[in-house]
Amino acid sequence: MISQQLILSGVGGQGILFITRLLAETAIAKGLPVMTSETHGMAQRGGIVISHLKVGGFSSPLVRPGRADGMIALKPENALLHRHFLADSGWIGVNASSLPEGRGDLPVFPVPADSLALEMKAPRSVNLIVLGRVLAEAGRLFCDFEDVRLILEKKLATKPSLLQSSLEAFRAGADFAQRAGC
Amino acid sequence: MSERILMQGNEAMARGLVENGCIVATSYPGTPASEILSSVMAWQKAEGLAMHVEWAINEKVALEIAYTASQSGLRSAVAMKQVGLNVASDPLLSAAYLGVTGGFIVISADDPGPHSSQTEQDSRLLAMLAKIPVLDPGSPAQAREFTALAFELSEAFQVPVLLRPTTRVCHACQDILPAEVNKLQRKADFRKDPARWAATPNFRYRLHLDLNRKLADIAAHEPTAPRLLNPGAASSRAVVASGVAAAHAREILENLGLWDGLPLFQVIQPYPLHDTFVRNILDTYEEILVLEETAGVIELQLRDRARVRGKVSGAVPEAGELLPELIEHIVAEFAGMPFDPVSTPPASGGRRPTLCPGCPHRASFYAIKKAAPKGIYPSDIGCYTLGLNLGGVDTVLCMGASVSQAAGFHQTYRVSGEQRDVVATIGDSTFFHSGIPPLIDAVSQGAKFVLVILDNSTTAMTGNQPTPAVPLPGRVPVAIAPVVEGCGVRFCKTGDPLDLPGFTHLVGEAVEFARNEGVAVVIAKSPCLVDRTRPRLPRRQVEVSETCTGCRVCTSQFECPALVYDGNTKKVTVDLLICSGCGVCIDVCPSRSITGREEGP
Numbered sequence: 001m002i003s004q005q006l007i008l009s010g011v012g013g014q015g016i017l018f019i020t021r022l023l024a025e026t027a028i029a030k031g032l033p034v035m036t037s038e039t040h041g042m043a044q045r046g047g048i049v050i051s052h053l054k055v056g057g058f059s060s061p062l063v064r065p066g067r068a069d070g071m072i073a074l075k076p077e078n079a080l081l082h083r084h085f086l087a088d089s090g091w092i093g094v095n096a097s098s099l100p101e102g103r104g105d106l107p108v109f110p111v112p113a114d115s116l117a118l119e120m121k122a123p124r125s126v127n128l129i130v131l132g133r134v135l136a137e138a139g140r141l142f143c144d145f146e147d148v149r150l151i152l153e154k155k156l157a158t159k160p161s162l163l164q165s166s167l168e169a170f171r172a173g174a175d176f177a178q179r180a181g182c
Numbered sequence: 183m184s185e186r187i188l189m190q191g192n193e194a195m196a197r198g199l200v201e202n203g204c205i206v207a208t209s210y211p212g213t214p215a216s217e218i219l220s221s222v223m224a225w226q227k228a229e230g231l232a233m234h235v236e237w238a239i240n241e242k243v244a245l246e247i248a249y250t251a252s253q254s255g256l257r258s259a260v261a262m263k264q265v266g267l268n269v270a271s272d273p274l275l276s277a278a279y280l281g282v283t284g285g286f287i288v289i290s291a292d293d294p295g296p297h298s299s300q301t302e303q304d305s306r307l308l309a310m311l312a313k314i315p316v317l318d319p320g321s322p323a324q325a326r327e328f329t330a331l332a333f334e335l336s337e338a339f340q341v342p343v344l345l346r347p348t349t350r351v352c353h354a355c356q357d358i359l360p361a362e363v364n365k366l367q368r369k370a371d372f373r374k375d376p377a378r379w380a381a382t383p384n385f386r387y388r389l390h391l392d393l394n395r396k397l398a399d400i401a402a403h404e405p406t407a408p409r410l411l412n413p414g415a416a417s418s419r420a421v422v423a424s425g426v427a428a429a430h431a432r433e434i435l436e437n438l439g440l441w442d443g444l445p446l447f448q449v450i451q452p453y454p455l456h457d458t459f460v461r462n463i464l465d466t467y468e469e470i471l472v473l474e475e476t477a478g479v480i481e482l483q484l485r486d487r488a489r490v491r492g493k494v495s496g497a498v499p500e501a502g503e504l505l506p507e508l509i510e511h512i513v514a515e516f517a518g519m520p521f522d523p524v525s526t527p528p529a530s531g532g533r534r535p536t537l538c539p540g541c542p543h544r545a546s547f548y549a550i551k552k553a554a555p556k557g558i559y560p561s562d563i564g565c566y567t568l569g570l571n572l573g574g575v576d577t578v579l580c581m582g583a584s585v586s587q588a589a590g591f592h593q594t595y596r597v598s599g600e601q602r603d604v605v606a607t608i609g610d611s612t613f614f615h616s617g618i619p620p621l622i623d624a625v626s627q628g629a630k631f632v633l634v635i636l637d638n639s640t641t642a643m644t645g646n647q648p649t650p651a652v653p654l655p656g657r658v659p660v661a662i663a664p665v666v667e668g669c670g671v672r673f674c675k676t677g678d679p680l681d682l683p684g685f686t687h688l689v690g691e692a693v694e695f696a697r698n699e700g701v702a703v704v705i706a707k708s709p710c711l712v713d714r715t716r717p718r719l720p721r722r723q724v725e726v727s728e729t730c731t732g733c734r735v736c737t738s739q740f741e742c743p744a745l746v747y748d749g750n751t752k753k754v755t756v757d758l759l760i761c762s763g764c765g766v767c768i769d770v771c772p773s774r775s776i777t778g779r780e781e782g783p
Contacts, residue, residue: 011533012535013538013760020355021188021355024188024355024357025188027357028186028187028188028357033356033357034188034355034356034357035321035354035355035356036188036354036355036356037350037353037354037355038190038353038354038355039297039353040213040214040216040297040298040353040645041213041214041297041298041643041644042213042297042298042535042565042567042568042643043297043298043535044535045535045536045537045538045565045568045643046533046535046536046537046538046743047532047533047534047535047536048532048533058433059320059321059429059430059432059433060426060429060430060432060433060434060506061321061350061354061356061426061429062350062430062505062506064506064507064510065507065525065526065527066525077531077533080528080531081527081528081531081532082527084525084526084527084528114759117759118758118759123758123759123760126759
């Protein structure tokens with residue numbers, strides 16, 4: 001069975017919870033067991049928000065340090081703050097033009113999501129831009145771009161205008177990877 | 183339903199309640215328990231069930247309403263966070279003696295860490311105090327399963343049952359297959375029995391004896407007995423764990439290659455611990471490691487200090503969350519294995535939570551500091567505790583204490599022959615929860631202070647649950663101002679904090695009244711920006727001009743996260759990604775360098 005442990009990190013208001021659940025529901029659609037752990041309460045007011053996502057046969061909702069296969073960071077400083085969760089073979093998808101002081105040997109998939117979101121007049125879409133960017137890297141996640149797109153469409157079926165802007169942001173992240181020749 | 187769906191632990195508990203015929207469910211919101219009742223509401227709607235589901239004014243009232251349904255023969259439940267159980271402990275301890283008719287579950291969600299609480303208290307200790315059984319789920323799936331166990335246990339022994347999830351159960355999500363709703367078709371049937379339901383002290387003694395007998399029987403109740411998770415494992419040592427610590431331990435034993443070599447027991451019912459289990463485990467194993475959060479409740483009931491390792495013995499930390507990396511270390515040591523220290527987090531970094539950009543509370547605190555710059559600022563529990571960041575909060579004790587503490591400061595300084603300006607802040611929901619009795623007390627005792635009620639018409643911190651003042655279908659809204667006036671307060675005025683100059687003037691007027699006359703109340707009325715049920719208003723686009731002097735009043739004294747000081751230009755810029763366009767900073771800037779123009783929504 002596929003087995004994957006991920007860390008998703010950002011600050012309150014960036015939509016970490018949304019993309020965590022989006023990926024978890026994608027796992028269920030693929031017939032995979034899934035566990036997540038979310039941050040709620042006071043930290044959601046602009047503080048550090050971290051989600052753990054475990055796809056496969058796990059019993060604990062938390063990822064231990066040194067065991068994450070990858071990390072999605074919606075702020076560059078979060079990539080540094082939480083990189084101790086990553087395994088030696090881990091990768092980082094990050095909202096940044098590049099990752100300063102990154103662990104040299106780790107694959108880093110950057111995307112300047114803040115400026116892309118502002119250009120698209122969709123300041124709340126940073127989360128989907130970064131997720132789209134990571135999904136452009138074949139084989140990194142337990143699912144692919146199309147798997148997630150289907151779930152996104154299902155989740156936002158009753159909110160057509162939000163769905164449209166969300167899909168645009170999601171594609172913009174993936175397109176950025178292509179444009180940058182990543 | 184035939185599909186597995188992603189359920190949060192709180193949703194799963196709610197599903198369990200609904201599936202097992204719960205008819206009355208009540209709650210007061212508090213992290214990590216808040217989503218339980220909103221999920222009950224969602225399942226009720228989806229299944230078209232006849233239920234009474236209510237956000238009560240506080241946990242005590244919530245428990246009493248749900249308990250009454252149980253006295254009347256219906257299955258009922260009340261949900262709260264652990265500190266809420268302190269508030270509800272009075273009726274709970276009495277209900278334990280009187281017992282129940284319909285199954286009655288008290289859900290108290292603990293918060294080891296703590297992540298979003300004042301204390302790390304272990305609700306299981308309160309179950310011991312109340313002499314009621316407690317179940318300790320280790321995952322969302324178990325949280326759902328244990329609601330069925332709890333209802334059966336409660337009805338079998340006519341006793342309230344505590345269900346004690348922790349943050350990592352409440353806020354974990356898991357794929358779960360929902361079951362059919364079991365409609366029990368019960369009708370309310372309260373049978374008068376004053377000797378029991380209104381028992382006098384003489385009868386209470388007999389009820390106490392009954393309760394002790396029940397507990398002895400519950401300690402032999404087979405369905406809630408501890409479960410051996412790896413029956414093939416053989417060793418002279420064993421691990422006993424409960425809650426999410428058992429879930430962590432399971433994965434860790436597998437990773438360490440100990441699954442076949444170290445028996446792991448999951449305790450379902452930490453109190454009362456099953457007698458046979460206690461005897462067997464002490465007879466069978468030479469050494470026993472107990473992993474549980476947050477106190478050593480199971481450990482205390484394993485009566486052999488020399489062979490039992492846990493919190494009391496010092497093998498397991500007695501404070502803080504029992505994170506899996508910590509458990510890995512403890513288990514490896516217990517099994518006599520070498521252990522490689524894992525990579526550790528950076529020593530510094532992160533960012534503190536802050537009031538949202540555009541939050542009206544920020545403007546209220548700024549106005550209070552201007553109106554009473556030398557004041558003492560007692561505050562309370564809610565988002566506005568974050569007024570700490572801008573120096574608008576001096577004390578936070580517990581729900582409602584801002585009002586009593588304001589009175590306490592007045593009286594304390596008065597006996598010393600001094601008068602200090604005291605300006606307290608309390609949220610609207612917290613005011614209803616427990617701010618009213620201390621306000622009556624303050625007025626009747628002649629205290630002098632200002633109370634600013636931060637009225638954003640919602641319970642914001644926990645996810646925008648309605649307060650009693652919110653008009654909803656089928657409810658009678660209760661306005662704050664008449665309540666305040668009914669408490670005997672003679673100065674009660676309402677203002678909009680986003681009109682900073684006007685609101686600062688109003689707080690100044692209240693400070694003046696309090697100095698001379700008595701308690702003054704200001705209601706700061708402005709809606710929460712995070713409340714998505716409200717329409718978005720047209721907003722201003724705020725700009726910082728070249729005349730910015732870099733004085734940083736707006737970033738330190740006003741502390742808006744959308745205003746960012748740029749060390750290179752020595753000027754402030756606006757983070758347009760998060761600016762709400764409230765425009766309050768225009769009035770905060772001493773050099774009038776912030777300007778705004780109207781924009782569309």
